Amino acid sequence: MNKTLFMTALCSATLVGGAALAASSLSDMEQLGRHLYMDKNLSLTSSQSCATCHHQNYGFVDPTNSRDPYRTMVSLGDDGVSKGGRNAPTSAYAGYSPIFGLDEYGTYQGGMFWDGRKTGDVLGDPLAEQAQGPPLNPVEMNMPSVEAVVDRVAAANYASQFLKLFGPDAFVDANIAYDNIGRAIAAYERSSEVTAFSSRYDKGNLNAQERRGLVLVENFCGNCHATEAAFGAPAAVFTNYHYENIGVPVNESLLADPDSVYAIPDNGLGGFLGDPAENGKFKIPTLRNVALTAPYSHNGYFPTLTAIVSFHNSRDDWPLPEVGDNLNITDVGNMGLTSAEIEDIVTFLYALTD
Numbered sequence: 372m373n374k375t376l377f378m379t380a381l382c383s384a385t386l387v388g389g390a391a392l393a394a395s396s397l398s399d400m401e402q403l404g405r406h407l408y409m410d411k412n413l414s415l416t417s418s419q420s421c422a423t424c425h426h427q428n429y430g431f432v433d434p435t436n437s438r439d440p441y442r443t444m445v446s447l448g449d450d451g452v453s454k455g456g457r458n459a460p461t462s463a464y465a466g467y468s469p470i471f472g473l474d475e476y477g478t479y480q481g482g483m484f485w486d487g488r489k490t491g492d493v494l495g496d497p498l499a500e501q502a503q504g505p506p507l508n509p510v511e512m513n514m515p516s517v518e519a520v521v522d523r524v525a526a527a528n529y530a531s532q533f534l535k536l537f538g539p540d541a542f543v544d545a546n547i548a549y550d551n552i553g554r555a556i557a558a559y560e561r562s563s564e565v566t567a568f569s570s571r572y573d574k575g576n577l578n579a580q581e582r583r584g585l586v587l588v589e590n591f592c593g594n595c596h597a598t599e600a601a602f603g604a605p606a607a608v609f610t611n612y613h614y615e616n617i618g619v620p621v622n623e624s625l626l627a628d629p630d631s632v633y634a635i636p637d638n639g640l641g642g643f644l645g646d647p648a649e650n651g652k653f654k655i656p657t658l659r660n661v662a663l664t665a666p667y668s669h670n671g672y673f674p675t676l677t678a679i680v681s682f683h684n685s686r687d688d689w690p691l692p693e694v695g696d697n698l699n700i701t702d703v704g705n706m707g708l709t710s711a712e713i714e715d716i717v718t719f720l721y722a723l724t725d
């Protein structure tokens with residue numbers, strides 16, 4: 372082979388190799404999780420998958436809500452009628468949330484969902500446990516039982532991958548299989564396809580206004596939306612996975628929707644624990660991809676980023692909190708930011724998009 376030919380062959384081999392690498396950069400476990408995550412057959416009428424409410428193109432939230440945050444704040448269930456009572460948070464970057472419990476200062480931390488109720492105590496992983504919830508939730512995927520979900524997976528075209536990873540008897544015990552379904556989905560959610568750390572912030576590629584916004588976020592938001600890498604993450608996830616009541620108002624239009632299970636007061640963490648001292652507290656959300664994930668807060672009250680940041684800044688200008696108890700009055704509510712500073716912050720938040 373002459374030199375030019377050899378180089379051409381080498382180059383095209385590299386190109387083909389590169390494309391194949393991009394398509395298969397997920398491990399076997401992550402790929403299986405991806406199949407499960409995308410599989411509409413995990414819902415009763417085969418109408419919805421995890422991706423229906425947590426879509427890649429929309430920062431892993433519900434596209435319906437994201438596209439029309441003024442009118443749709445919660446997701447529609449598989450039955451085509453029922454709606455949830457809380458806005459779907461992103462499924463990305465959730466995998467760093469530790470097992471639910473008290474931290475060294477005696478503050479609740481970790482777990483999954485707005486109220487932490489998927490603790491991670493059963494499987495040792497809150498994210499894997501969370502993934503077991505939606506298929507069986509009547510206002511979500513609405514399947515009748517663990518066995519019914521496992522039967523669907525056993526009949527899927529990717530069932531052989533499941534058997535390859537978990538052994539030839541993988542479907543014999545439905546409960547064991549269901550645990551592995553949760554683990555595989557969690558692996559995908561933690562993969563580089565979902566939890567990408569590929570934003571302009573990660574690339575250190577911020578313009579002057581975004582840099583001003585970052586400094587403001589570090590100073591005014593960092594106590595909650597932590598700006599330093601922690602929890603084993605390679606960079607900041609912009610939450611410390613603690614719980615706070617920042618005083619989000621009642622979402623009146625959601626309350627008026629007879630198909631939504633939203634009822635007030637939603638006590639959040641306090642409701643889960645049955646402890647009034649935690650009433651009104653919700654898990655501090657990540658700010659990654661937040662420009663794509665409208666509407667904002669647990670009940671979707673805020674249609675825009677400017678609205679929710681302005682609310683953090685001057686809460687007294689807004690309607691009364693849904694839960695008045697345990698309100699955070701030290702870090703939130705009276706920040707004294709100017710409208711130019713709020714704009715800097717919002718501009719920075721856009722730079723957190725993967």
Ligand code: HEC
Nearest residue numbers: 420421424446455457458459462465483484485502505511
């Ligand atoms: C019908 C819409 C819908 C479907 C389908 C759905 N989810 Fe969700 N998801 C939600 C809502 C709403 C919440 C918040 C509920 C709450 O906090 O009480 C949520 C919460 C979560 C969270 C918690 C994030 C956090 O930070 O606490 C993760 C992770 C998640 N979903 C992943 C999944 C996976 C995996 C599937 C598929 C097995 C799935 N979801 C299916 C609507 C949906």
Ligand code: HEC
Nearest residue numbers: 591592595615619653654655656667668669683699702703
């Ligand atoms: C005291 C802790 C605390 C501080 C400080 C704080 N936040 Fe928050 N933030 C929260 C909590 C808790 C929520 C969710 C509240 C709820 O849904 O009830 C939230 C929600 C948000 C959301 C909505 C995210 C989503 O996915 O719905 C954005 C955006 C946000 N905060 C930005 C900021 C910015 C910017 C700052 C600084 C200017 C800031 N926050 C300061 C606790 C805090």
